[in-house]
Amino acid sequence: xxxxxxxxxxxxxxxxxxxxxxxxxxxxxxxxxxxxxxxxxxxxxxxxxxxxxxxxxxxxxxxxxxxxxxxxxxxxxxxxxxxxxxxxxxxxxxxxxxxxxxxxxxxxxxxxxxxxxxxxxxxxxxxxxxxxxxxxxxxxxxxxxxxxxxxxxxxxxxxxxxxxxxxxxxxxxxxxxxxxxxxxxxxxxxxxxxxxxxxxxxxxxxxxxxxxxxxxxxxxxxxxxxxxxxxxxxxxxxxxxxxxxxxxxxxxxxxxxxxxxxxxxxxxxxxxxxxxxxxxxxxxxxxxxxxxxxxxxxxxxxxxxxxxxxxxxxxxxxxxxxxxxxxxxxxxxxxxxxxxxxxxxxxxxxxxxxxxxxxxxxxxxxxxxxxxxxxxxxxxxxxxxxxxxxxxxxxxxxxxxxxxxxxxxxxxxxxxxxxxxxxxxxxxxxxxxxxxxxxxxxxxxxxxxxxxxxxxxxxxxxxxxxxxxxxxxxxxxxxxxxxxxxxxxxxxxxxxxxxxxxxxxxxxxxxxxxxxxxxxxxxxxxxxxxxxxxxxxxxxxxxxxxxxxxxxxxxxxxxxxxxxxxxxxxxxxxxxxxxxxxxxxxxxxxxxxxxxxxxxxxxxxxxxxxxxxxxxxxxxxxxxxxxxxxxxxxxxxxxxxxxxxxxxxxxxxxxxxxxxxxxxxxxxxxxxxxxxxxxxxxxxxxxxxxxxxxxxxxxxxxxxxxxxxxxxxxxxxxxxxxxxxxxxxxxxxxxxx
Amino acid sequence: xxxxxxxxxxxxxxxxxxxxxxxxxxxxxxxxxxxxxxxxxxxxxxxxxxxxxxxxxxxxxxxxxxxxxxxxxxxxxxxxxxxxxxxxxxxxxxxxxxxxxxx
Numbered sequence: 001x002x003x004x005x006x007x008x009x010x011x012x013x014x015x016x017x018x019x020x021x022x023x024x025x026x027x028x029x030x031x032x033x034x035x036x037x038x039x040x041x042x043x044x045x046x047x048x049x050x051x052x053x054x055x056x057x058x059x060x061x062x063x064x065x066x067x068x069x070x071x072x073x074x075x076x077x078x079x080x081x082x083x084x085x086x087x088x089x090x091x092x093x094x095x096x097x098x099x100x101x102x103x104x105x106x107x108x109x110x111x112x113x114x115x116x117x118x119x120x121x122x123x124x125x126x127x128x129x130x131x132x133x134x135x136x137x138x139x140x141x142x143x144x145x146x147x148x149x150x151x152x153x154x155x156x157x158x159x160x161x162x163x164x165x166x167x168x169x170x171x172x173x174x175x176x177x178x179x180x181x182x183x184x185x186x187x188x189x190x191x192x193x194x195x196x197x198x199x200x201x202x203x204x205x206x207x208x209x210x211x212x213x214x215x216x217x218x219x220x221x222x223x224x225x226x227x228x229x230x231x232x233x234x235x236x237x238x239x240x241x242x243x244x245x246x247x248x249x250x251x252x253x254x255x256x257x258x259x260x261x262x263x264x265x266x267x268x269x270x271x272x273x274x275x276x277x278x279x280x281x282x283x284x285x286x287x288x289x290x291x292x293x294x295x296x297x298x299x300x301x302x303x304x305x306x307x308x309x310x311x312x313x314x315x316x317x318x319x320x321x322x323x324x325x326x327x328x329x330x331x332x333x334x335x336x337x338x339x340x341x342x343x344x345x346x347x348x349x350x351x352x353x354x355x356x357x358x359x360x361x362x363x364x365x366x367x368x369x370x371x372x373x374x375x376x377x378x379x380x381x382x383x384x385x386x387x388x389x390x391x392x393x394x395x396x397x398x399x400x401x402x403x404x405x406x407x408x409x410x411x412x413x414x415x416x417x418x419x420x421x422x423x424x425x426x427x428x429x430x431x432x433x434x435x436x437x438x439x440x441x442x443x444x445x446x447x448x449x450x451x452x453x454x455x456x457x458x459x460x461x462x463x464x465x466x467x468x469x470x471x472x473x474x475x476x477x478x479x480x481x482x483x484x485x486x487x488x489x490x491x492x493x494x495x496x497x498x499x500x501x502x503x504x505x506x507x508x509x510x511x512x513x514x515x516x517x518x519x520x521x522x523x524x525x526x527x528x529x530x531x532x533x534x535x536x537x538x539x540x541x542x543x544x545x546x547x548x549x550x551x552x553x554x555x556x557x558x559x560x561x562x563x564x565x566x567x568x569x570x571x572x573x574x575x576x577x578x579x580x581x582x583x584x585x586x587x588x589x590x591x592x593x594x595x596x597x598x599x600x601x602x603x604x605x606x607x608x609x610x611x612x613x614x615x616x617x618x619x620x621x622x623x624x625x626x627x628x629x630x631x632x633x634x635x636x637x638x639x640x641x642x643x644x645x646x647x648x649x650x651x652x653x654x655x656x657x658x659x660x661x662x663x664x665x666x667x668x669x670x671x672x673x674x675x676x677x678x679x680x681x682x683x684x685x686x687x688x689x690x691x692x693x694x695x696x697x698x699x700x701x702x703x704x705x706x707x708x709x710x711x712x713x714x715x716x717x718x719x720x721x722x723x724x725x726x727x728x729x730x731x732x733x734x735x736x737x
Numbered sequence: 738x739x740x741x742x743x744x745x746x747x748x749x750x751x752x753x754x755x756x757x758x759x760x761x762x763x764x765x766x767x768x769x770x771x772x773x774x775x776x777x778x779x780x781x782x783x784x785x786x787x788x789x790x791x792x793x794x795x796x797x798x799x800x801x802x803x804x805x806x807x808x809x810x811x812x813x814x815x816x817x818x819x820x821x822x823x824x825x826x827x828x829x830x831x832x833x834x835x836x837x838x839x840x
Contacts, residue, residue, distance in 0.1 A: 712839025714771075714832050715763050722759060 195258015483597020
């Protein structure tokens with residue numbers, strides 16, 4: 001069954017949803033809110049569901065096409081023949097992009113449904129869904145493009161949507177009168193610019209080296225150049241291909257650090273929680289932030305060439321290793337910071353950073369399938385957790401309004417924060433469904449057997465144990481930290497007694513919100529079976545990556561897009577291969593760490609804090625200080641002013657002084673004015689007009705002369721006739737002789 | 738005393754008559770005199786026809802003269818009618834008074 005022709009629909013449907021909500025969605029609110037919400041929300045949702053069905057069709061097409069990639073052309077975007085610069089906008093349907101499409105649209109559709117319930121009553125309901133559809137569109141552009149430039153279009157597009165959605169409630173001020181949401185959006189934008197800078201430079205280098213930006217030609221050429229030891233010319237300089245690729249991959253890492261919130265650019269993600277919770281679930285947990293991981297996996301050939309060649313960045317470390325260490329340190333640091341967060345969403349935000357660190361580390365170690373596996377399972381359980389936390393917040397707000405309604409104007413508490421875990425507690429009795437699904441998600445995040453998180457995290461740890469022991473140690477501590485903050489959060493939110501009136505009167509969220517949670521919970525339970533390793537070496541021998549066996553399905557699927565695997569078999573590249581056999585040692589260790597983390601959390605938070613005002617038991621320990629590490633200050637004090645100064649320099653001396661005043665005003669404007677004055681006054685008035693008027697006056701003058709001959713006297717004409725006759729006579733007589 | 742008057746004399750006389758007629762047309766202002774000058778030119782041509790007919794011993798020229806005289810008679814009829822009509826409107830026989838074609 002070949003349904004590749006459907007691919008353009010993948011982009012058209014969300015685009016249609018966006019246009020509907022952006023242009024005419026508001027009209028439906030004029031009759032009544034209910035109609036408006038129904039149209040706006042469900043139309044947006046059905047567009048994403050439609051895109052999901054298209055993704056499924058593409059999935060089936062790939063299965064029947066023997067996993068062979070198909071490029072569906074859409075249009076030519078840029079064509080500059082003189083520079084040999086041709087960018088076609090085409091949809092690359094291969095196993096990697098389809099995986100991303102399925103995750104984005106599948107999880108996206110569930111979150112859309114949830115958002116209909118969550119955003120109920122918001123005055124900007126249709127604006128929200130317009131942005132949400134636009135985000136899905138750009139995310140699909142990102143994962144479906146067949147070139148780095150199309151990926152970058154999506155990359156910037158999702159950045160824009162992220163900005164728009166973080167500052168969705170841009171006019172809300174915090175207690176100090178600061179527009180915190182708008183600032184958070186701005187921060188995300190600014191931090192991501194630094195990463196994008198890296199991606200742009202990397203693309204320029206790639207174009208310089210290979211003359212194209214399309215994935216497949218780049219990878220083919222890269223391997224050819226590498227095998228032929230070709231040098232890349234930079235004017236007077238020459239560099240070997242691995243050196244160039246080291247720069248490219250390092251610059252990509254900068255982009256990844258921005259988009260996927262890795263050290264040192266992770267600071268924007270915790271602030272991004274200012275957006276509505278469905279946004280956190282969709283953009284800042286399940287999809288957009290994994291774009292960096294996608295970029296790493298997509299560029300696997302480039303990284304593996306660097307690894308195989310042994311080229312090192314500044315003679316210190318090879319870029320794949322750098323990626324792995326950045327990921328591992330991020331995983332650990334963010335996991336530790338999460339200890340000291342009291343905001344339910346901030347805990348999850350740091351947890352996301354930490355889990356993204358796992359994925360980035362996996363990609364850096366060459367465990368690309370493990371990275372994708374963790375990306376998928378993480379999308380399930382982190383979307384589940386975020387939406388669960390949204391449900392908790394929703395319930396707390398309900399409880400608060402209930403209490404306020406009971407005591408009209410009594411102890412009106414404007415400082416009420418529905419996201420503060422210290423004021424929660426005991427919600428398991430009040431919000432039954434949310435409690436159960438949240439437990440599933442939290443235990444999956446902690447890595448408890450047999451939930452999805454266990455299998456995917458285990459695969460990363462197994463790879464680290466086989467190839468990179470220092471990474472294993474970092475990730476193992478991070479895994480322990482994960483279990484600990486998960487345990488702390490569960491205890492503070494759902495267990496023990498309510499620590500506030502709001503928590504005591506919290507209410508379960510509507511079915512529209514809980515049902516997508518249940519679906520995600522099921523996926524979280526089953527997600528791990530996507531890629532279950534063989535349990536014995538003998539089984540591995542027998543089934544070795546048979547595409548239709550139930551073992552390692554994801555691996556058998558993804559390996560068709562990860563060219564490094566084929567190149568490994570051809571002995572061109574030497575990437576470390578992920579073991580395919582289950583390791584009881586690693587699994588036991590990770591299980592032990594998970595249970596240890598949960599156990600330690602239970603010991604510490606079993607009966608503390610007792611009231612909402614009590615200090616956290618960890619507050620006096622050094623571990624607490626990770627939460628207040630000066631990294632954010634460093635960002636605010638170091639990066640922002642530097643960036644501002646740089647921007648001011650760009651704006652005033654460079655842009656205004658040089659570019660605007662000199663280049664635009666002097667060079668372009670003045671020369672243009674001179675040229676047009678010349679055309680107007682000289683060419684037009686004197687040349688063209690002169691020609692026209694000259695013709696007229698010449699005709700007039702000739703006519704003036706000629707009319708003198710017309711005397712009106714008969715004898716003048718007679719003379720004419722006479723002379724004419726004489727002339728003719730003379731002519732004929734002469735001719736006759 | 739035959740042939741003492743050669744063909745040259747006829748040609749000369751015809752040329753003189755024609756020149757007188759042409760100059761009359763070009764120089765005189767009275768419309769009737771103009772008309773007579775035209776007749777003079779016609780008759781100078783007739784004279785030449787007759788002279789050559791006799792000189793060459795053929796009758797073609799003689800015959801042609803009859804046609805010319807006939808046409809001239811018709812022309813005189815039309816011309817005099819026009820002159821009478823012009824005189825009635827303009828009360829003048831001066832050709833210079835009829836200059837409507839002046840540019």
